[in-house]
Amino acid sequence: xxxxxxxxxxxxxxxxxxxxxxxxxxxxxxxxxxxxxxxxxxxxxxxxxxxxxxxxxxxxxxxxxxxxxxxxxxxxxxxxxxxxxxxxxxxxxxxxxxxxxxxxxxxxxxxxxxx
Numbered sequence: 001x002x003x004x005x006x007x008x009x010x011x012x013x014x015x016x017x018x019x020x021x022x023x024x025x026x027x028x029x030x031x032x033x034x035x036x037x038x039x040x041x042x043x044x045x046x047x048x049x050x051x052x053x054x055x056x057x058x059x060x061x062x063x064x065x066x067x068x069x070x071x072x073x074x075x076x077x078x079x080x081x082x083x084x085x086x087x088x089x090x091x092x093x094x095x096x097x098x099x100x101x102x103x104x105x106x107x108x109x110x111x112x113x114x115x
Contacts (some may be wrong), residue, residue, distance in 0.1 A: 008031075011030050011031050013028065013030070013040070016028045016029070016030070018042070021041075022047065022048065022049070022050070023047065023048070024043060024044035024045075024046055024047030024048070024096070025041065025042070025043050025044075025047040025048070025049065025096075026041070026042050027039050027040060027041045027042070027113075028040045029113060029114075032109045033109070034108065034109060035107060035108055035109070036105065036106070036107050036108070036109065037104075037105070037106045037107075037108075037109040037110055037113070038103065038104070038105055039103070039104040039105075039106070039110075039113070040101065040102075040103055040104075041101065041102045041103075041104060042100075042101045043065065043067070043094075043096035043099060043100055043101070043102070044096065044099050045096055045097065045098060045099045046095075046096060047095075047096040047099075048093070048094070048095050048096070049093050049094040049095075050093050051070065051091055051092065051093035052091070052092070052093060053089050053090060053091045053092065054089070054110070054112075055088055055089055056088065056106045056107060056108060056109075056110060057085075057086070057087065057088055057106070057107050058085070058086040058104060058105065058106050059083065059084075059085050059086075059104075059105045060083060060084050060085075060086070060102050060103065060104045060105070061082075061083045061102065061103040062078050062079060062080055062081065062082045062083065062084075062100065062101075062102060063080065063100065063101040063102065063103055064080045064099075064100040064101050065079070065080065065096060065097075065098045065099050065100010065101060066078070066079045066080075066096070066097045066098035066100060067079075067094045067095065067096055067097065067100065067102070068094065068095045068097055069084055069092070069093075069094045070091075070092060070093050070094070071084065071086055071090055071091075071092045072090050072091060072092070073091075077097070079098075080100070
């Protein structure tokens with residue numbers, strides 16, 4: 001399991017290292033238990049979250065920037081303040097069109113992120 005500093009209840013962003021997960025894409029796992037996980041993802045302009053699917057429900061808040069998000073073949077441009085929901089096993093991905101950040105919530109947790 002990843003280490004998060006001194007407290008599981010209070011997670012300070014400056015104490016958590018960014019993990020590079022793709023070209024122009026990095027993330028920080030900001031909190032979790034066995035039922036829910038919060039992940040902060042930062043994208044450079046042109047960064048890609050490739051098309052994929054997983055058995056977890058996901059809700060994402062666009063904190064900043066602009067993203068072309070595709071879910072089950074439908075694409076929309078989302079900007080700061082927007083959000084999207086990804087049902088279990090839905091094929092989805094995103095392209096960052098203006099550098100920005102996403103806040104992802106997964107249920108249950110993405111155990112693959114913990115490796």
